[in-house]
Amino acid sequence: METVLTTHFADERYRRIDGYRAAGGYEGLRKAVSMPREAIVEEVKKANLRGRGGAGFPAGVKWGFLPKDLSRPRVLVVNADEGEPGTFKDRLILERGPHLLVEGIAITCYALMIHRAYIYIRGEYVRETRILDEALEEARAAGILGKDMLGTGFDLEVTLHRGAGAYICGEETSTINSLEGKRGWPRLKPPFPAVVGAFGLPTLVNNVETLADVPWIMIHGGDRFAALGCEKNGGTRLVGVSGPVVRPGVYELPANANLRSVVYDTAGGLRDGKRLKAVIPGGSSTPVLRADEIDVTFDIESMAKAGTMAGTCGVIVIPEGTCMVRALSVLMNFYAHESCGQCTPCREGTGWLKRITGRIEAGEGRPGDIELILDLCENMMGRTICAMADAAAMPARSFIEKFREEFDRHIAERKCSFGNRF
């Protein structure tokens, strides 16, 4: 299979600019700067590249949201705050191919006349920060970043900014607030970042993987990228598989890879003779699928049809023997901890869900608790400024829908039938 991102990831030298160049790196940028700017954007539109941060918004369309008027400087914010549980794909790019991101940033900024880019990187990514910092330094020394990019007269400054460990700071308007030194919480929209973003300027926010795809698109063309995937979902996706599988890890697969195949073929199936119970396909916020529901492809439309989301393609494999009440309780703890506290339904709802799931797991559930959870989910979903309330409510609802009998049994027997273990 043809790969876009990971082709040279096994090669240690690829991390440095010399190795990257030896493998054809920065040729995409060289080609881009010889093209009219509109042609670059056109290639990305043709590529059917959809945002890799989870929402899957078409990148070319998002680029087009920036106002035509160039009187105000524009800003690119690179979202490297990868925080969705079960997701670790951007980390691989940052570690193995940091120049892919740097080149993607350079092309994007050149195409959109952006002279200032900020990379907002997850605070826990200490090693990745160091590697990326080194790559940025190399790119500056090579005349790619800084003044006069490759002799084109185009200036581009890139600043690396570390987050402080908040999940919500991966939501694009929170990222911007945090970058500005404000409390990291979402902004009310409109205005959208494309109009009023970082430091009040028109701002484009893109995920690491999205931008890292851009150099390949420049070299090989949008059509060829689009052909790697399926209709409406161009290219490949980095799929992270975690859980008790034989080969956990990040895999580059066509954008319409089959989930069952990912679990059983790519990741080698479950280890130690375990049987599959459930799969969370796209990071912890996406609705869970039962073992019998995983014959679904990763393209955004198919996943939606299956009642879930491709999200970040962070596949969490859950084996038989796992207590789904406990699993949900763990997730609810996470969301209650990470709710920024701005909107009432999320602030209070996530904490409430944490307490109810916690007590059901502890054998202290009450009749009516399950209906209560479902009702709270209804009062949370779509009721807040950002999607965080949905991110907490979707797993809660789907865990109950798909594994209702486990919740009922916990309440009826007043204990965890799995002995309180994973």
Next chain:
Amino acid sequence: MPTLTINGIAVSVPEGTTILNAAKQAGIHIPHYCYHTHLSIAGNCRMCQVEVEKFPKLQTACSTVVTEGMVVRTDTEQVRKAVTGVLEFLLIHHPIDCPICDQAGECGLQDYYMVYGLHKSRYALGDKVHKKKVQDIGGQIILDAERCILCSRCVRFLDEVTGTRELQFFERGDHSEISIFPGRSLGNNYTGNLADICPVGALTSKDFRFKCRVWFLKGADSICTGCARGCNVTMHFKGDILYRYKPRGNEAVNRVWMCDFGRLEYKKANEDRLLVPFVRESGREKTVPWGGLVPQVAHALSQATERDGADAVAVIASPQSSNEELYLVRRIATELLGTGNLAFTHRAPGDGFSDDFLVREDKNPNSRGARLLGIPDGQAYDDLIGKIAAGKIRALLLFGNVLGACSDAETGELLSKVPFVAQVGTNAGPVSKAAHAVLPSASFAERSGTFTNSEGRVQRFHAGFPPRGKARNPIGILVDLAKWLGGEWSQLDERSVFLEMSRTEAPFRGMTYETIGNQGQEAGG
């Protein structure tokens, strides 16, 4: 002017109007906490969610701008469930300590609970998150974080209005709370507004705490007498005791705010009041009936005129008096006493502090009115004081409670130079300690009239209750005094005085109480 329909009612609103305000125009109340007319839009309480046709999700009415042909519903089951759900979320950690909460009776949680709640709690009591209560954060404010619904109005007020940014969100999720940085306290002149804008009992007034249940209070529109800005207020009282001021909206004067100094001005109607008329005989106060006092004062003034000439008689007017009163004072001085010794000063004890928002250096509500009515200040006042100091004034009619910026000792010293001093005042002080006749007058809470603020805006204030004790409305005192000085005046009250002024005084020409209304009117000239 886009037109939309809300619950089937068509409304046309100016471009840029939000659904919430359009609904208000259509007479439909959309519940809200974080929205405030004079603060930026936060959209975080989520109470104002409404259905908008073509939008898959509910929209917040406070932040959604009306577009042509928009179809909005606030009365559907989905909306009701969403609002009820938000209210339930807001109440799960609330301490429900209404019996000891000052906000009870004017609380957004209580009010909406009666409309959207009335539910039994589904939340386990032991699960409540507890936060810090009774925190003195400085200024006039006590913070109870447990009652807080995190609407962020206070944070935005301190960011956008005072620019001092003392309060912030701390922590996350359901441990979020509003707080102040350790070791810091509120440091601006407008902290009292925080209690006004807090929709719940989280920020309450230190001054008002535990003083009175709000449902016992009556209100009357008034004007703050603390400085020349003339902030519009509503005074709240029970019986003849004032309990608090609340700012009243007037975009041209104070918008919806007021300062901390003005907010405590109400106390002057309660404390150290002159409530009985008295005369000083051989250094001792002797209570006298009103009946004999006014003729006695008139006699003393006439006698001094006859004996020493009109220039030996003086009248010091007060910028705390209303326009109507000042008009009569001027007429008494010039027409009946025939003296040129008439002046006032805006100066008062204290530092004359001002700021760049509402607080004015002039601590009187009506200096501008006095000037517009031709009563001189500045050099004229200093000259008059010079005459007093030189012993040239033999009888003095003095309005107000203080003698300019004089200290108590200076006041006593100066007034001792005058053989007869009659005071018309509201509060005991250096003047009442030295005056030979004290005529207690009604406070601003007990009389009506108009003040002219520093920008020339004539504004009405209204009596909340009749004069306390034996105090009298100064209009009555003045008309009475005029009678004993030989004037035949027919005015009965401030309205008839103002009517006359509107004919004779150029700055007030053509004005009526009706044209002034409750938002004031600029004086001419």
